[in-house]
Amino acid sequence: MGTEMAEREESTVAIKHDTDFSKGVFGTSDNWLMAGQMAQALSQSTIVPKDYQGNRANAMVAIEIANRLRTSPLMVMQNLHVIQGRPSWSAQFLIASVNASGKYDMELQYEEKQDKNGKPYSCRCWTTRDGRRVDGIEVTMDMAEDEGWLGKNGSKWKTMPQVMLRYRAASFFARMNCPEMTLGFYTKEEVIDGDFKEYPMEEMRQGVEQEIKEEANSEVFEECNAQEPASGQEDKPSGQEAGSAASGEGDVPDFMKE
Numbered sequence: 432m433g434t435e436m437a438e439r440e441e442s443t444v445a446i447k448h449d450t451d452f453s454k455g456v457f458g459t460s461d462n463w464l465m466a467g468q469m470a471q472a473l474s475q476s477t478i479v480p481k482d483y484q485g486n487r488a489n490a491m492v493a494i495e496i497a498n499r500l501r502t503s504p505l506m507v508m509q510n511l512h513v514i515q516g517r518p519s520w521s522a523q524f525l526i527a528s529v530n531a532s533g534k535y536d537m538e539l540q541y542e543e544k545q546d547k548n549g550k551p552y553s554c555r556c557w558t559t560r561d562g563r564r565v566d567g568i569e570v571t572m573d574m575a576e577d578e579g580w581l582g583k584n585g586s587k588w589k590t591m592p593q594v595m596l597r598y599r600a601a602s603f604f605a606r607m608n609c610p611e612m613t614l615g616f617y618t619k620e621e622v623i624d625g626d627f628k629e630y631p632m633e634e635m636r637q638g639v640e641q642e643i644k645e646e647a648n649s650e651v652f653e654e655c656n657a658q659e660p661a662s663g664q665e666d667k668p669s670g671q672e673a674g675s676a677a678s679g680e681g682d683v684p685d686f687m688k689e
Contacts, residue, residue, distance in 0.1 A: 456495040466494050473504060482513045496614065512619045519619040522598035525605040528612045535560050539604065541597055554596035556604035567604030570596055580624040
C-alpha cells in the first residue's frame with residue numbers, strides 16, 4: 432500500500448521545464464516546445480501581418496529572430512516583411528534599432544546635398560562613436576538611375592526622393608556598420624527596387640532545360656555501333672572498288688593517270 436501511494440505521489444509531481452532562451456529557440460527541447468506554444472498563439476492573432484496569420488512556422492522564425500535581436504517577437508512581425516519570398520526589414524526599423532542600440536554617441540545624422548536646381552541629390556548617414564566619426568555610403572540620384580530604381584513602376588524615387596535617399600543611406604549604414612542588427616536581410620525597399628528573384632537556381636535549371644531542347648536536334652551524330660556482317664560472310668567491295676582493285680588503278684599515282 433505504501434509503495435502505491437509513493438508511486439502516485441511521484442506521478443503527480445509537476446515536471447519542471449528548463450527554458451533558457453539565451454541558448455536560442457533551437458538550443459534545447461524545452462525551448463523548442465515553449466517557442467512552439469508562443470508561435471501557435473501569435474499565429475492565431477488577427478492583428479499580426481498576414482504573412483504570420485495561421486502560419487506557425489513563420490511565427491517561429493520571427494520568435495527566433497526576436498530572440499537573437501533581444502526584442503519583442505511582435506515588433507519583429509510588424510517590421511519583417513516577406514517581399515518576393517524574401518524576409519525584408521522596414522527601413523524605419525533599422526533606423527530605430529541603430530538609434531536605440533547605444534552603440535553610438537548620438538542618433539543617425541543625414542548629410543544631404545542638392546543639385547543645381549535645388550532638388551535632393553544625395554544623402555549620407557553618419558554618427559560618432561567615442562568621438563570618432565563613422566560614415567555610411569553616399570547614395571545619389573545618379574546611383575538610383577544607374578541601378579534602375581527610378582524606372583520601377585510606382586517608384587517613390589520620383590515622388591519622394593529625399594525620403595528614399597534617407598532610407599537607402601540608412602540601410603547601407605546599418606548593413607556595413609551594424610551587420611548584427613540586419614542579420615543579412617535587405618530592406619523591403621531594396622528588394623522591391625532590386626527586383627530580387629526568389630528562386631534563381633530554379634530559373635537557371637529551366638534555362639538549361641530549354642537550351643537542351645533547342646539544341647537536341649541541331650546536330651546529326653553518326654551511329655557508334657555499326658552493324659556487323661553475318662557469320663560466314665565477308666565484306667565484299669563495291670563494284671567500283673572491285674574494278675579499281677582489279678585494274679590496279681588504286682595503286683597508280685595521280686600524276687600517271689590520264
